[in-house]
Amino acid sequence: MMNTLAKQDRWLLIGFTLALLAGPILLKPFGAGYPDLLQKFCIFGIFAVGYNILFGLTGYLSFGHAAFLGIGSYTAVWSFKLLTMNVLPAIILSVLMTGLFGLVIGFLCLRRSGIYFSILTLAFAQMAYNLAYSVLTPITNGETGLQLVKGDPHVLDRWFGVPLVEGIPSTNFFGISMVGYSGFYFCAVMLIISFYVAMRLTRSPFGLMLKAIKSNQNRLKYTGVNTRSYALIAFVISGCYAGLAGALLAVTDPLAGADRMHWSASGEVVLMTILGGVGTLLGPVIGAGVIKYLENIFSSFNEQILNGVFGFLPDAIQHPVVKFVGLFVGEGWELTLGVLFLVLIIFVPGGLMQGLQSVQRRIFPAQPNPAAESTRGAH
Amino acid sequence: MDAIFLQLLNGLDKGSAYALIALGLTLIFGTLGVVNFAHGALFMLGGFCAVGVQMLLKLSTQVKDESIPGLEMMVDVPYLQVWFGDVGVQLISFAVPISVIVAIPLMLLVGVLMERGLIRHFYHRTHADQILVTFGLAIVLQELIKSFFGATPIPVPAPQMLTGSANIGEWLGMGAGVSYPWWRLVYFCFSMAVIAMVFAFLQFTTFGMVVRAGMRDRETVGLLGIHIERRFTIVFGIAVVVAGIAGAMYTPIVSPNYRIGMDFLVLSFVVVVVGGMGSLPGAVASGFLLGILQSFASMNEIKQLIPGIDQVIVYLVAVVILLTRPRGLLGRKGVMED
Numbered sequence: 136m137m138n139t140l141a142k143q144d145r146w147l148l149i150g151f152t153l154a155l156l157a158g159p160i161l162l163k164p165f166g167a168g169y170p171d172l173l174q175k176f177c178i179f180g181i182f183a184v185g186y187n188i189l190f191g192l193t194g195y196l197s198f199g200h201a202a203f204l205g206i207g208s209y210t211a212v213w214s215f216k217l218l219t220m221n222v223l224p225a226i227i228l229s230v231l232m233t234g235l236f237g238l239v240i241g242f243l244c245l246r247r248s249g250i251y252f253s254i255l256t257l258a259f260a261q262m263a264y265n266l267a268y269s270v271l272t273p274i275t276n277g278e279t280g281l282q283l284v285k286g287d288p289h290v291l292d293r294w295f296g297v298p299l300v301e302g303i304p305s306t307n308f309f310g311i312s313m314v315g316y317s318g319f320y321f322c323a324v325m326l327i328i329s330f331y332v333a334m335r336l337t338r339s340p341f342g343l344m345l346k347a348i349k350s351n352q353n354r355l356k357y358t359g360v361n362t363r364s365y366a367l368i369a370f371v372i373s374g375c376y377a378g379l380a381g382a383l384l385a386v387t388d389p390l391a392g393a394d395r396m397h398w399s400a401s402g403e404v405v406l407m408t409i410l411g412g413v414g415t416l417l418g419p420v421i422g423a424g425v426i427k428y429l430e431n432i433f434s435s436f437n438e439q440i441l442n443g444v445f446g447f448l449p450d451a452i453q454h455p456v457v458k459f460v461g462l463f464v465g466e467g468w469e470l471t472l473g474v475l476f477l478v479l480i481i482f483v484p485g486g487l488m489q490g491l492q493s494v495q496r497r498i499f500p501a502q503p504n505p506a507a508e509s510t511r512g513a514h
Numbered sequence: 515m516d517a518i519f520l521q522l523l524n525g526l527d528k529g530s531a532y533a534l535i536a537l538g539l540t541l542i543f544g545t546l547g548v549v550n551f552a553h554g555a556l557f558m559l560g561g562f563c564a565v566g567v568q569m570l571l572k573l574s575t576q577v578k579d580e581s582i583p584g585l586e587m588m589v590d591v592p593y594l595q596v597w598f599g600d601v602g603v604q605l606i607s608f609a610v611p612i613s614v615i616v617a618i619p620l621m622l623l624v625g626v627l628m629e630r631g632l633i634r635h636f637y638h639r640t641h642a643d644q645i646l647v648t649f650g651l652a653i654v655l656q657e658l659i660k661s662f663f664g665a666t667p668i669p670v671p672a673p674q675m676l677t678g679s680a681n682i683g684e685w686l687g688m689g690a691g692v693s694y695p696w697w698r699l700v701y702f703c704f705s706m707a708v709i710a711m712v713f714a715f716l717q718f719t720t721f722g723m724v725v726r727a728g729m730r731d732r733e734t735v736g737l738l739g740i741h742i743e744r745r746f747t748i749v750f751g752i753a754v755v756v757a758g759i760a761g762a763m764y765t766p767i768v769s770p771n772y773r774i775g776m777d778f779l780v781l782s783f784v785v786v787v788v789g790g791m792g793s794l795p796g797a798v799a800s801g802f803l804l805g806i807l808q809s810f811a812s813m814n815e816i817k818q819l820i821p822g823i824d825q826v827i828v829y830l831v832a833v834v835i836l837l838t839r840p841r842g843l844l845g846r847k848g849v850m851e852d
Contacts, residue, residue, distance in 0.1 A: 196642055243837065250549065250641070251836055254787045257780065258829035258836075265829075270822030398780055402649070409646055467661050473653030480647045481632075484639070 144334060151330060151417070155323050159316070166432055170319040171387075175427045176420075177322035178383045181329045183407040183419030185376020188333060189369050190405070191414035192342060194349035195245070198253045198401050199260025202240075203233045203374045205267065205396035207381025209274070212281045212391045219291035220304045222313060222321070226382045233378025234371050241370035245363055248352070260401055267393035280392035306386050318387045325383060326420070329376060334416055336372070345369050377404075406476060412488030421487055429468050429475075436464035516692050521809045523682065527698040527767060529805020530705035531557075534760035535782040536789065536797035537709060538753035544729045544792045545746045548633055548644045554779025555652035556754050559624065560617050560761025561770030562659055564670050567613035571606045607674045610766060617758045625754030629747050652776070660772040667774075672697040672766035697766050704763055708756060709798055715752075716794075725749055784832045790845025800843055804828050 154161065158176070162168045167176075186200055207229040214225035244255040267275040275281055283303050306313040308321060336342050344365050347355050355362050385391055394400070403426065411422025441457045441464070448456060463471045483490045535557055542550045574590035594602030605612075632651065636644045671677065679693040686692075716722035728735045728742040735742050761770070768774065785804055789796030810816065811827035823830075835842065 194642075196645075243833070247836060247840060250791065251787060251840070254784060255833060255836055258784065258832045261780070262826040262829045262833075265825035266822055269825045399776070405646075462661050466665075467657055469653060470657035470661065473650050473657055477647065477650040477654060480643060480650055481635070484643055 141338070144338065147416070148327075148331060148334065151420075152327050155327060156320070158323070159319070165428070167428055170316050172427065172431050173319045174322045174383075174387050175431070176424045177319070177326040178380050178387070179404075179407065179423035179427055180326050180420040181322075181383065182377055182380035182404055183411070183423040184326075184329055184333050184416075185373040185380070186404045187373075187408050187413065187415075187419040188336060188345075188376065189373035190408055191419070192337065192345035192349060193366050193369050195248070195366060195370070196253045196405070197244075197256040197370075197373075198398065198405070199240075199256035199258070200373070200377050200404055201398070201400035202260035202263040202396050203237065203377035204381040204384070204400065205263065205391065205393065206236055207233050207378035208385045208391035208395055209267075209281055209381075210378070211382040211385035212283070212389055213274075215283060215289075215306065215385070215389055216287040217290060219289055219295075219297070220306050221291075222306050222308050222382075222386045224291070225306075225386065226325075226379060229378045229382035229385075230375045233381070234375045237371040237374025237378075238367070241367050241374070245366050245370060257398060257401070260396060261398060264393055264396040264398070267396060275391070275393060278393070280390050282390045306389055313386050322383050322387065325379065329379065330416070330420070337416060341365070341368075406472070410476060410479060410486055412486030415486070415488040418486050418488040425475075425487070426472065429472055433464050433468040433471055434466070438465075517813065518810075520692050520694075521813055522806060523692075523694045523698075525806030525809030526702045526802070527805075528808065529802035530702050531760055531764055531778065531801075532782055532785045532805050533798045533801030534705050534708060534756055535778055536785040536801045537712060537794060538756045538760075539782060539786050540789070540792060540794050540797040541712070541753040541756075542750055543786075544794070545725065545749045546629075546633065546637070548636065549641060549648070550633075550753075551645050551648040551779065552628070552652040552655065553648075553753075553757055554775030554777075554782065555655040556621070556624070556757040556775070557761035557764075557778055558659065558770060558772065558775030559655060560621060560758030561670075561765050561774060562663060562761075563617040563620060563758065564610050564613035564762040564765040565663060565668050565770060567616055568606075568609035568670050571609050571612070604674075607671070610670060610672060610763065613762045613765075614759050617762045618755055621755045621758030622751045624758075625751035626747055628754070629750040633750070652779075656772050656775065663772070665771060667769035667771040669769040670765040672700075676700060701763055701767065705760065708759065712752070712756065713794070721745065721748075781828060784828055788832050788835050788842050790842030792846055793842070793844040796842060796844030804831065807831060 155177070158173050159168045159170075162173070167173070182200075182204060186197070189195055189197055189200075210229040210232040211222075211225040214228045218224055240256070240259050244252055244259065247255060268277060285303060289297075289304075308317075311317050311321075313321060344355075344360070347360075348362050348366055352362050381391075381395070384395070407422035407426050408419045409422070410425060411420065412418025438457060438461055441460055442453070445453050445456050445460070461467070463474075479486060479490075483493075485492075535553060538556075539550060539553050542548055542553070571594060572592050574592045575596060576588045577591045577596065578588060592602065592606060594605055596602070598605065628651070632647065633644075636647055639647075676696040679695050680699055682692050682694050682699075716726055724735065724740055724742070725745055728740075728745065732742055761775070764770075781804070782801075785801045786797055788804065789798070789800035807827050808824070812824040817824055839845075
């Protein structure tokens with residue numbers, strides 16, 4: 136299977152896999168080497184990679200992708216409640232369910248393009264969000280969020296004679312509990328599979344078609360191609376990715392709330408993709424990692440830690456410096472995000488990946504290599 | 515009948531806010547071709563102008579409390595009350611109207627700085643880039659406000675003489691049940707006045723004529739030797755002012771916190787798109803239309819008929835309109851479809 140990949144892609148995949156699996160060790164010095172955060176990196180990495188299949192390749196800016204994340208979570212939790220605590224059926228059902236929703240919503244939204252498409256997706260997502268809070272309470276449990284309770288049926292578990300535990304059971308993968316590092320490695324394997332699929336998709340003729348939609352949809356139509364069906368498939372696939380991410384969120388913490396579908400969650404995945412680099416393979420994963428890192432690590436800094444860090448400065452300078460830096464950490468981590476985002480958009484519109492590439496080119500000037508030239512900027 | 519009339523009135527104030535924001539968005543889009551995601555943040559900034567003015571007016575000094583004789587107690591009394599007595603108290607309660615006057619030059623400055631400093635560099639970029647840069651700016655503005663004013667909503671009351679309700683029902687002979695808060699009535703009239711002023715400015719002044727010509731065909735206007743960019747900068751400033759004063763006046767209705775702008779922005783975009791990108795009358799009309807529909811959908815009778823309709827009506831209307839009328843209610847062909 137690997138031989139069909141181009142040489143550099145193979146190395147990219149191998150490097151990505153190794154880096155991800157070594158994540159707990161590599162990220163330890165940055166204070167991010169604990170499974171809860173690493174899981175989030177993986178899950179939102181999947182979300183962003185999937186989003187990139189739609190936005191990065193076809194150029195359709197969806198502003199309602201969080202709806203799929205929410206639908207995936209709800210489906211997964213229902214599968215835990217009704218069928219089994221095994222995660223495999225939950226994931227499969229979630230992906231199927233979001234695929235179905237993606238098909239319907241995508242079919243309607245893709246009748247328009249540009250900002251009209253964005254607003255349509257936003258409208259569907261907001262409807263899902265508002266309904267989950269109000270009328271659909273029997274399914275979504277409203278503001279409390281859907282969670283496991285004692286006395287859930289777990290039909291399949293009973294059937295196969297899985298021993299019942301006292302209290303609320305935890306999710307498992309054929310007996311391996313999804314708590315702690317095993318949960319992380321499960322998410323990591325899912326991310327690697329997703330990444331591989333996205334890579335194959337991007338390099339395939341189908342991926343090329345999607346890129347053609349982005350660069351000039353009209354011209355593609357004149358050549359007799361039905362672009363809408365291609366875009367629809369991309370929409371469904373990226374919806375399934377979001378569903379997978381939502382299911383994994385439920386796997387690591389079996390609770391689904393409607394706030395996962397709020398438009399700001401949709402905005403976040405756009406930020407992740409842009410921050411990392413639109414249309415690149417690795418970019419969205421990096422973007423997701425950076426944002427989740429800021430959210431979890433920067434927000435935990437407080438004045439005490441800052442005073443420790445800047446303790447070497449004379450008191451007269453230390454105080455204003457701590458005050459100023461304090462704006463950007465703790466409660467204000469989103470300010471850092473905003474500023475980082477502004478700077479990137481203004482100076483490096485291609486995101487972190489483009490920044491890295493230009494640095495790389497500055498240090499190692501490219502040899503004239505036509506093969507590399509033709510695929511440059513594609514990963 | 516009374517109930518329907520009441521719901522109509524209730525829809526007006528929200529509709530006014532939508533219309534004002536959508537008007538500004540459309541002005542910016544029509545002139546500069548930029549989709550301004552920071553517009554909600556500017557609305558919020560206007561709201562915090564009112565908060566700031568109120569804080570400034572309420573600056574207090576410690577004065578000995580003389581209401582209870584024989585007790586040494588200090589109370590906070592605003593300087594204005596110390597200096598002007600009852601007039602000062604009245605002045606403090608007029609924080610919101612005063613803040614509108616303060617907000618106009620302030621927001622104009624913000625708008626011009628924003629356009630010259632940031633947006634200008636994005637004219638040749640893609641729409642997605644413009645959306646993203648303004649979105650980033652909105653996050654920054656929002657977080658700055660949060661770090662200064664905190665995350666909890668800050669109440670800013672309406673002037674004392676306007677706090678009660680108007681008995682509109684009695685005026686129109688409909689029964690005493692129909693009453694409507696004075697401030698909402700003021701807000702509606704205010705927004706109508708602002709909308710009328712913006713339209714009059716574009717329709718009846720030479721400046722407005724040039725701007726309209728520029729919206730139609732920028733290149734030709736430039737060839738005639740008119741510096742159209744400078745005028746567009748001013749239009750941007752005006753749009754920002756409209757958002758700002760809309761926000762300042764809205765504070766007695768909903769206490770502002772740093773997120774109010776974003777909540778309004780999302781709906782305002784729906785409003786703009788339903789009205790038709792680039793159409794000013796469309797933006798205003800669909801603002802009021804959606805505001806009123808929202809208020810009707812929250813009536814109990816209708817909620818019983820179709821459960822949950824009050825939550826989704828705006829988005830549902832948006833979906834239906836966009837799918838049946840591709841360019842919104844009054845949109846032109848070929849706008850933002852690439």
